[in-house]
Amino acid sequence: MLFNSLDFAIFLPIVFCLYWFVFNKSIRNQNYLILFVSYLFYGWWDWRFLSLILFSTIVDFSIGQKLLEHKNTKTRKHLLLLSLFVNIGLLGTFKYYDFFLDNFITAFSFFGSEIQSSSLNIILPVGISFYTFQTLSYTIDIYKNKLSPTKDFVAFASFVSFFPQLVAGPIEKAKNLLPQFKEKRSFNYNSAIDGLRQILWGLFKKVVIADSCAEYVNFIFNYSEYQHGSTLIIGALFFAFQIYGDFSGYSDIAIGTSRLFGFKLMQNFNFPYFSRDIAEFWRRWHISLSTWFRDYLYIPLGGSRVEGYKKIRNIFIIFIVSGFWHGANWTFIVWGALNAIYFLPLMLTKKNRQNLNEISENSIFPSLKELSSIILTFSLTVLAWIFFRADNMSHAIQYISEIFSASIIEYPYFHSIREAVVTFFWIILLIIIEWFGRKNLHALESFLIQSNKIIRHGFYYLLICVIFWYSGKDHQFIYFQF
Amino acid sequence: MEKFLKNLWTFSLYPTIACIASFYIFTKIVNEKSSRSIVSKKVHTVFIGDSHIEQAIDDSILKNSINLGASCEALYFSYYKLKNLLEHNNSIYKVYLGIGYHSLSNYYNRFIYGDESVIIAPIYYYLLPIKEKSKLVYHNRNKLTSLTKTIIKEGIQIIQNPKKGNYIGGFNNTFNKTKAQISFMDDRLDYQYYQTKQTLFEFSKSNELALKNIIQLCKDKNIELIGLLTPTHKYYFNKIPTSHKQKLKNFIQQSGIQTIDLSQLDLKEDNYLPDGDHLSKKGATTITIYLKNLTGK
Numbered sequence: 001m002l003f004n005s006l007d008f009a010i011f012l013p014i015v016f017c018l019y020w021f022v023f024n025k026s027i028r029n030q031n032y033l034i035l036f037v038s039y040l041f042y043g044w045w046d047w048r049f050l051s052l053i054l055f056s057t058i059v060d061f062s063i064g065q066k067l068l069e070h071k072n073t074k075t076r077k078h079l080l081l082l083s084l085f086v087n088i089g090l091l092g093t094f095k096y097y098d099f100f101l102d103n104f105i106t107a108f109s110f111f112g113s114e115i116q117s118s119s120l121n122i123i124l125p126v127g128i129s130f131y132t133f134q135t136l137s138y139t140i141d142i143y144k145n146k147l148s149p150t151k152d153f154v155a156f157a158s159f160v161s162f163f164p165q166l167v168a169g170p171i172e173k174a175k176n177l178l179p180q181f182k183e184k185r186s187f188n189y190n191s192a193i194d195g196l197r198q199i200l201w202g203l204f205k206k207v208v209i210a211d212s213c214a215e216y217v218n219f220i221f222n223y224s225e226y227q228h229g230s231t232l233i234i235g236a237l238f239f240a241f242q243i244y245g246d247f248s249g250y251s252d253i254a255i256g257t258s259r260l261f262g263f264k265l266m267q268n269f270n271f272p273y274f275s276r277d278i279a280e281f282w283r284r285w286h287i288s289l290s291t292w293f294r295d296y297l298y299i300p301l302g303g304s305r306v307e308g309y310k311k312i313r314n315i316f317i318i319f320i321v322s323g324f325w326h327g328a329n330w331t332f333i334v335w336g337a338l339n340a341i342y343f344l345p346l347m348l349t350k351k352n353r354q355n356l357n358e359i360s361e362n363s364i365f366p367s368l369k370e371l372s373s374i375i376l377t378f379s380l381t382v383l384a385w386i387f388f389r390a391d392n393m394s395h396a397i398q399y400i401s402e403i404f405s406a407s408i409i410e411y412p413y414f415h416s417i418r419e420a421v422v423t424f425f426w427i428i429l430l431i432i433i434e435w436f437g438r439k440n441l442h443a444l445e446s447f448l449i450q451s452n453k454i455i456r457h458g459f460y461y462l463l464i465c466v467i468f469w470y471s472g473k474d475h476q477f478i479y480f481q482f
Numbered sequence: 483m484e485k486f487l488k489n490l491w492t493f494s495l496y497p498t499i500a501c502i503a504s505f506y507i508f509t510k511i512v513n514e515k516s517s518r519s520i521v522s523k524k525v526h527t528v529f530i531g532d533s534h535i536e537q538a539i540d541d542s543i544l545k546n547s548i549n550l551g552a553s554c555e556a557l558y559f560s561y562y563k564l565k566n567l568l569e570h571n572n573s574i575y576k577v578y579l580g581i582g583y584h585s586l587s588n589y590y591n592r593f594i595y596g597d598e599s600v601i602i603a604p605i606y607y608y609l610l611p612i613k614e615k616s617k618l619v620y621h622n623r624n625k626l627t628s629l630t631k632t633i634i635k636e637g638i639q640i641i642q643n644p645k646k647g648n649y650i651g652g653f654n655n656t657f658n659k660t661k662a663q664i665s666f667m668d669d670r671l672d673y674q675y676y677q678t679k680q681t682l683f684e685f686s687k688s689n690e691l692a693l694k695n696i697i698q699l700c701k702d703k704n705i706e707l708i709g710l711l712t713p714t715h716k717y718y719f720n721k722i723p724t725s726h727k728q729k730l731k732n733f734i735q736q737s738g739i740q741t742i743d744l745s746q747l748d749l750k751e752d753n754y755l756p757d758g759d760h761l762s763k764k765g766a767t768t769i770t771i772y773l774k775n776l777t778g779k
Contacts, residue, residue, distance in 0.1 A: 006626055020483060187483050196490075461497055472628035 001044045003253045004207050004471060011041070012257065019261055020187060027184055031158045034181075034261075038161035042127070045167070049125035052090060057160045059086045060135040064149035064156075067142045076143055083139040087132040094128055099328030127167035129325060133292055135160055138174035140296055147175045155181040164257040168250050170268040170288035173295075177265070185262030195259030197444040197460075202252030204463050208470045209430055210245030212423045213238040219415065221389055224399050229408030232399055239389045240382045241427050244273065247286070252442055271438045273381075273431075274359050276373035278342040279352035281381060289325070293318050304347065315347060316340045326388070331396055335387040342380055358439055509608065512637040515644040516608050517566065521548050523573045530560050530651075531580020531710070537655040538712045538761045539578075540770045551580060552651030554602045556590035557692035562609040563649060564696060568703050577700055581709045581741070583726040584674045586690050586733065587683040594688070600625045604632035605648045608640065657755055657762045662715040666756035671721050674759070682723055690733070697737055709734065709741035713749055713769060715758030742776070744769065 001007040015037045023029040043050050063083045070076055092100075138156075141147035150156050159178045165171075220227055220235030227235070248269035255265045272284035282290055294303075298318045304311055316337065323336020346352040359374075360366045366374065383400070390396035414420040437443030448456040521528070527547040529539045535551030550563070560579065568574060584590075593602040600622045607615060622629045640647040677683050700707035714722075734741055753765030761769060 006624065187486070189483075189486050192486050193489070457493065460493075464497075468627055469631065472625060472631065 001041065003250065003257075004203055004467075007044070011037075012260075016260055027182065028152075028154065030185065031152075031154045031181055034158045034162060035154055038158065038163040038166060041163040042161060042166055045126045049128075052094075052125055052128065053131055053161055054157075056087060056090060056132060056135050057157045059083065060139050060160075061150075061153055061156050063139050064142050065151070067139070068149045080139060080143045083136065087136050091128060091132055094125055096328045130169050130171055131160055131166060133171050133289075134174070137171070137292065137296065138178070141174055147178075150178060150182065152182065162258075162263075164254040164261075164263075165265055168247070168254070169286075170251055170254065170266050171292050172265060172288065173292070177263070180263050187262060188259075191259045191262075194445060195256040198252045198256030198259070198442045200256075200460060200463055200467075201442055201444040202249040202254075202256060203467050205245040205249030205252065205430065207249075207467045208245075208426050210242045210249060211470060212419075212426060213242035213245065216414075216420070216423070217242050217389065221391075221395075221399070224395065224402065227402070227413060228410035229403045229405050230410050230412040232403045233408070234412050234414075236382050236386050236389075236399075236403075238423070240273070240378070240385050241430070243385065243388070244269075245430070255442075267441055271434055271443075273378055274374055274435065274438055275377050276355045276359060276370060277346060277351070277377055278339065278380060279346045280355040281377055282339070282343070289322065293322055297321060311347065312344060315344055319343065330393050331387045331390050334393065334396070335384050338384045338387065342384070508634070508637055512608050512640050516640050516647060517570055518644050519570045520567065520645050520647075520650055521550075521571055521574070523571075525571070526573055527576040527578065528564075528567065528574055529578045529580070529710070530564055531555065531578075532560075532582075534582055534712045534760060535578075535580035535710070536651055536653065537657075537755075538580075538766050538769050539653060539773070540655070540766045541653050543767065543770045544774055549653040550651045551653070552605075552649065553654075554590075554593045554598070555651065556593055557581075557585055557689045557696065558590070558594050559603075559606045559609075559649075561692045561695045561699070562606060562614075565699055566609050568699065568705065574705065576706045576708070578708050578710045578742075579696060580712060581693070581730065582711060582745075583722045583730050584683075586685050586693070586729055587675070587726060588677070588686045589674055589683045590689055591686055595621045600628050600632065604629055605636055607633045607636065609649060653766070655761070655763045655766050658764070659752065660755050660762045661751040662717065662754040662758035663756040664717060667715060667718045667721070667758035670757035670759050671718065675723055675726060682725065685729055693733070694737065697739055707739060709739050711741065711743045711745040713744045713747045713753070713761060713765065715754050716746075716748065718758035719746055742773070744772075747772075 001011060015033070018037075019030055019033055023033040039050055039053075042053060060083055063079050066079050067076055070079065138147070138149075138159075142149050156178065159172075159174065159181050162172075162177070217235055217239045220231060221239075224232060224235070251268035255268070258265045266288055268286060268288050270284040270287065272281050275281035275284055298314055301314045301317065302310060303314060306314065319336040319340035320333055321336070323332040323334070323339075326332045326335075343352065359370060386399050387396045390399055433447060434443045437445060437447050440446050448459055524546050525548045527544070529535050529541065529547065529549040529551060531551045532555045533551065533553040535549065536553055537551075539547075539549045539551065541547050541549040550567070552559075555563070564577065564579075592598045595617075599618070603618050603622070607618065610618065619626070619629065636648060672679075675682055697707060699705075733739075747769075749761075749765060749768060753761055753768055755762055755765075
């Protein structure tokens with residue numbers, strides 16, 4: 001069920017009441033409830049894939065236990081490899097099988113041989129890229145002796161399947177989230193109220209921003225060969241806000257929902273479009289995934305502590321793998337490589353950690369230098385997003401070539417000028433509110449907090465009305481396809 | 483927790499009450515506006531039905547007549563529309579009701595209870611009694627926000643101009659220089675008569691009941707009711723499933739409804755739209771004049 005659906009609007013209060021009033025006698029009871037409702041939530045998408053998540057859970061729980069029992073390095077390594085094999089095997093089968101097969105066939109036909117084969121056209125289970133990485137973090141941390149395995153299967157299974165973040169993150173590390181399933185959760189009024197604010201803002205970003213932009217993006221990208229360069233730029237810009245609204249909106253709803261149950265999830269987006277360089281962007285965008293790759297891939301490869309070509313190699317590996325994680329298409333790989341190219345100069349000149357402080361820390365507005373850095377960084381990410389959104393490489397290349405053609409000076413096409421203006425208005429409002437909330441965990445945390453209650457509540461009611469008015473378009477969360 | 487629940491309750495309660503009250507007042511105003519006379523007192527004859535009527539009868543050629551045909555209008559909706567019309571218009575004494583071989587099938591259920599209900603049904607929301615309104619909401623419970631928005635938009639339109647409500651319909655045909663094409667006709671036949679490639683649409687009890695209700699309504703109001711079958715292309719007509727032809731014939735016989743059957747009228751190719759089931763603008767002129775001569779009005 002989608003977060004912005006009637007089903008979820010009924011599901012959440014019921015679960016909330018059961019959690020705090022019926023199953024609150026013990027942590028174990030609450031975990032049982034979470035496990036049950038999480039499987040119900042996941043099964044709502046497709047009950048056939050419950051077996052996969054259960055399988056992954058059982059395998060990694062068992063491997064965790066075995067890692068505790070066995071001290072022999074070789075045995076432990078084999079156990080870890082087994083966990084990697086199972087989880088990446090699941091991903092490989094469901095996500096990448098057809099991609100590798102198609103490319104294998106293409107490669108053979110390039111050499112003049114024809115191979116008869118058929119793609120499996122496998123349905124991608126929702127959230128598989130997220131929960132497999134989550135369980136992998138468990139076994140890897142145990143292997144590295146950073147975490148003790150849990151004997152509580154219910155707590156572990158609840159951690160793997162926790163419904164707010166099951167299908168699109170944040171990807172929680174076991175050492176952060178799993179202990180919370182073993183501790184008593186107390187209801188915290190301020191956290192719950194702020195959680196509701198975060199849910200509200202997440203819904204605004206998803207329903208109003210992302211879904212409004214999606215109408216234009218789908219049209220422009222689907223008919224890009226008929227559009228002027230100026231229209232294609234608008235399409236790319238709208239996509240940048242669509243994917244941000246969609247994904248950060250989902251994360252906000254997930255984090256806000258978790259807070260209602262006394263859980264603390266990690267921040268997944270830290271106002272990335274205000275970044276002053278690409279390195280900062282990657283510290284602010286999809287933080288849970290980038291930190292996962294940093295901790296479990298980049299650092300084991302040597303990170304930035306290696307010299308020469310290995311440093312460059314590591315950068316390309318991490319970005320390309322990150323791109324490939326997103327989907328089985330060359331466009332995602334190119335998107336990753338492009339980001340690596342952006343990142344490399346900063347890394348090599350040791351400027352990748354120059355913008356660690358908060359932007360415009362001591363002023364309300366950015367300086368001219370900051371503003372130009374933000375615009376440049378944003379432009380580079382928008383260019384890369386074109387590959388992310390395009391159907392294939394030729395589509396992406398056609399799209400970009402048309403942007404950099406003479407038609408860039410033509411008047412852009414809008415099928416409804418009025419609606420385009422309204423969409424721009426919402427985007428500007430988003431930027432303003434997020435700018436003033438950039439020092440917080442989410443934009444509404446302190447927005448109008450000092451104001452009169454009537455004004456504050458009036459603003460929330462306005463947001464609710466706008467969300468209601470824009471809902472019903474039924475655009476799937478983009479990251480569900482990963 | 484108590485403070486949280488109390489504040490949440492307070493936050494939700496006032497706007498909920500305000501919304502319900504506003505919606506109640508809003509629907510009252512819309513109902514009042516939509517119950518006013520939507521046709522002139524000079525109008526004695528009304529054409530009502532779906533897109534077949536909407537595109538076939540050019541009421542500018544006829545005297546004291548008005549075409550109130552609307553696209554995707556099932557007999558179920560036509561009944562409530564006609565009921566509302568006759569309650570507020572004493573001048574009408576003749577109704578031509580568009581019927582076709584598809585009229586009694588489940589084909590139309592998609593607009594009443596099915597996937598396309600959320601687009602079509604809200605247009606008629608204000609004409610429906612409470613029980614039918616509840617059914618409409620229930621069938622669209624998964625698309626509640628879209629449904630509510632459409633209902634509100636329709637209501638605003640009625641308030642702004644009661645004679646321009648979408649449910650009213652009207653002659654609408656801008657198709658020139660068209661002719662029937664086999665591939666389009668085949669597609670249309672599939673769409674209109676076949677649920678799947680092999681399975682025909684079954685017959686709909688609710689549409690049959692709606693037609694009976696229309697007949698009874700006109701009887702009660704002493705209105706002359708004439709069923710009108712609009713022309714279809716010969717190729718199209720020959721491919722209409724026999725069961726559907728028989729069903730309508732049986733109904734007409736049993737109910738005794740007067741009909742004018744133009745379905746097999748042999749018109750020139752350019753009188754049809756490519757689907758062979760609707761008329762072009764030229765076809766509309768042809769048929770309207772034919773009808774005028776036939777009825778002497």
